[in-house]
Amino acid sequence: MAKPEHLFDRAVEWDALVSFASRPGATARLGIVSGRRRMGKTYLLRAIVEQLGGLYFGATTATSGESLRQFGAAIAEHSGAEVPISFDTWDHAITYLFGLAARDHANSPFLVVLDEFSYLVKSVPELPSLVQREIDRYQTEPSGMRLLLCGSAMSVMGGLLASSAPLRGRAQLELVVQPFGFRDAAQFWGVAENPALALRLHAVLGGTPAYRRQFLADDVPASLDDFDQWLCRTVLSPLSPLFREARYLLAEEAEVRDTALYHSVLAAVAQGNNTRGGIAGYIGRKSVDISHPLAVLEDCRLLVREQDAFRAGKSVYRITEPLITFYEAIMRPAWVRLEDGQAQQVWARSRERFAAQVAGPHFETMCREFMLGDGIDLLGPEAEFGDVGCGIVPDPATRSQIQIDVAMTHPGDGGRKPAVSLLGEVKWGAIMGIGHTSRLSRARDLLAAAGWDVSRCRLACFSGAGFSDTLRNQQDDTAPPLLIGLDEIYGS
Numbered sequence: 001m002a003k004p005e006h007l008f009d010r011a012v013e014w015d016a017l018v019s020f021a022s023r024p025g026a027t028a029r030l031g032i033v034s035g036r037r038r039m040g041k042t043y044l045l046r047a048i049v050e051q052l053g054g055l056y057f058g059a060t061t062a063t064s065g066e067s068l069r070q071f072g073a074a075i076a077e078h079s080g081a082e083v084p085i086s087f088d089t090w091d092h093a094i095t096y097l098f099g100l101a102a103r104d105h106a107n108s109p110f111l112v113v114l115d116e117f118s119y120l121v122k123s124v125p126e127l128p129s130l131v132q133r134e135i136d137r138y139q140t141e142p143s144g145m146r147l148l149l150c151g152s153a154m155s156v157m158g159g160l161l162a163s164s165a166p167l168r169g170r171a172q173l174e175l176v177v178q179p180f181g182f183r184d185a186a187q188f189w190g191v192a193e194n195p196a197l198a199l200r201l202h203a204v205l206g207g208t209p210a211y212r213r214q215f216l217a218d219d220v221p222a223s224l225d226d227f228d229q230w231l232c233r234t235v236l237s238p239l240s241p242l243f244r245e246a247r248y249l250l251a252e253e254a255e256v257r258d259t260a261l262y263h264s265v266l267a268a269v270a271q272g273n274n275t276r277g278g279i280a281g282y283i284g285r286k287s288v289d290i291s292h293p294l295a296v297l298e299d300c301r302l303l304v305r306e307q308d309a310f311r312a313g314k315s316v317y318r319i320t321e322p323l324i325t326f327y328e329a330i331m332r333p334a335w336v337r338l339e340d341g342q343a344q345q346v347w348a349r350s351r352e353r354f355a356a357q358v359a360g361p362h363f364e365t366m367c368r369e370f371m372l373g374d375g376i377d378l379l380g381p382e383a384e385f386g387d388v389g390c391g392i393v394p395d396p397a398t399r400s401q402i403q404i405d406v407a408m409t410h411p412g413d414g415g416r417k418p419a420v421s422l423l424g425e426v427k428w429g430a431i432m433g434i435g436h437t438s439r440l441s442r443a444r445d446l447l448a449a450a451g452w453d454v455s456r457c458r459l460a461c462f463s464g465a466g467f468s469d470t471l472r473n474q475q476d477d478t479a480p481p482l483l484i485g486l487d488e489i490y491g492s
C-alpha cells in the first residue's frame with residue numbers, strides 16, 4: 001500500500017498504520033495516535049482512510065448531545081443511509097459501532113478513526129470505559145474492528161493508557177506523531193541546499209508541518225538574505241497567524257487559563273535560567289510554587305528535563321518547541337511594539353538576543369540530535385552507542401565550571417568505569433579556534449581525575465561559522481579534534 005505523494009515523510013508511521021489497519025485477524029483491535037497540535041495527525045489519518053476505506057469521525061468542541069448527533073450523521077453517511085442515525089446515549093452509539101463491525105466486517109478489517117478523541121472524552125468521560133467493554137467483548141466474538149483513537153491533548157491521550165485507566169493494556173498500537181527532524185524539515189521547506197538558512201528557519205519554526213502551507217501559504221524565505229524580511233512579514237507581523245501561535249500553543253496544549261505564570265516559567269528557561277532554582281529565582285517564587293506549572297508543561301511535552309551528563313541528580317529544563325523560545329526571548333518583551341507593526345525596528349535590536357538565546361541553544365540541541373543519529377559514524381565503525389547530553393564539569397583549581405554542550409557517555413557497570421567518548425563545544429555564530437579545544441581537553445583531564453575512563457574520548461568542535469586555520473592545521477595529530485560544520489550536520 002503506497003504512501004500518497006502529498007504526504008511528506010512519515011514512512012514509518014504510514015507503514016505502522018497500514019499494518020495495524022489491514023492485518024487480518026478476527027478480533028477487535030485498538031490503536032492510540034497522539035502528538036502535539038499541528039503535527040499532522042489528522043492529515044495522516046485522513047490519508048490512510050482515503051486509501052484503505054473506513055470511517056473517519058472528527059469530533060469538535062461540543063456538548064455530549066451535539067457530538068452524538070454528529071456521530072450519528074457520520075455513521076449514516078458511511079453506511080449510505082438517507083437519514084442520520086439517532087442515538088440515545090454514547091453507550092448506544094459505541095455498541096452500535098462495534099455491532100456494525102461484527103455484522104458487516106466479521107472477516108475483513110474495518111478501520112474506524114475517532115479524531116479529536118480528547119475533546120470527546122471531556123464531554124463524555126465514560127467513553128474510554130465504553131470502548132474498553134466492547135473491545136473486551138470482541139476478543140471472543142468475531143470482529144474486524146480496527147479502532148484508532150486520536151487526539152492532541154497529551155495529558156488526556158497519555159492518561160488513556162495510564163496504569164489505572166480502562167484502556168490500559170488494550171492497545172496494539174501507540175503512535176506518537178512527532179515534529180519532523182531538522183534534516184526532514186529542511187527538505188519539507190525546500191531549503192536543504194542552504195544549511196545556513198535551514199538552521200535559522202528551524203531555530204524559529206522547528207519541525208511543525210502545519211506552519212508551511214496552512215499558516216504561511218508556502219511563504220518560504222527565498223535566500224539567506226531574505227530571512228530577516230521573511231521574519232518581519234511572517235512571525236513578527238501581527239497580520240500573520242504565526243504571530244499569536246506561541247500563545248495559542250500554550251493555551252491549547254497546556255489547557256491553562258491563567259497563562260501568566262506559565263509564560264514566566266518559559267521565559268526564564270528561554271533566557272537561560274533553566275534549573276529549577278534558576279527558574280524560581282527568575283520569577284521571584286519559591287521552588288515549590290513552580291512545581292505545578294513545571295509538571296503541567298512537562299506533561300504536555302512543551303518542556304523536557306535533561307539530566308546532567310556528569311553530575312548525578314542535576315538537570316536542566318529545555319523548551320521543546322522553537323517557536324515558544326522565539327516568542328519568549330524576542331517577541332514577548334517587545335509585544336506592544338510588534339502589535340503596532342514595528343517588526344523591523346524590533347528585529348534590528350534583537351540580533352544579539354536571537355544569537356544568544358534562540359539560535360545558539362537551538363544549534364546545541366541540533367548537534368546533540370546529530371550525534372544521536374548519523375554523527376556516531378564520525379567516531380569510527382567500532383564506536384559504541386552512548387547517551388548524548390550536555391553537562392557541567394567543575395574545575396576546582398579555578399573554582400569555575402566548564403560547560404560541555406555535547407557529551408557522549410557510557411554508564412559504568414560492575415568492574416567497568418563510566419566512560420566518555422565525546423566532549424564537544426558548539427558555537428553557531430563564531431569561528432572556533434584552539435581556545436575551544438584546550439578548554440575541552442582540560443575538561444577531559446578533570447573527568448579522568450574524577451574516575452571517568454577517557455581513553456577513547458574524542459574532542460569535537462561544532463560550528464555554524466567555521467574553524468580557524470590553526471585549528472584546521474592541528475588535524476595532523478594522531479587523534480585530532482573533530483571539526484563538524486553545517487554541511488556535516490545537514491549531511492549535504
Ligand SMILES: Nc1ncnc2c1ncn2[C@@H]1O[C@H](COP(=O)(O)OP(=O)(O)OP(=O)(O)O)[C@@H](O)[C@H]1O
Pocket residue numbers: 006007008009010035036037038039040041042043044151152209210211213214
Ligand atoms: N506529512 C505531511 N506532509 C505534508 N503536509 C503536512 C504533513 N503533515 C501535516 N501537514 C500540513 O500540516 C497541516 C496540519 O496538519 P493536521 O491538521 O493534520 O495536524 P494535527 O496534528 O491534526 O493538528 P491538531 O492537533 O491541531 O488537530 C495540514 O493541513 C498540512 O498542510
Ligand SMILES: [Mg+2]
Pocket residue numbers: 041042043115
Ligand atoms: Mg487534527
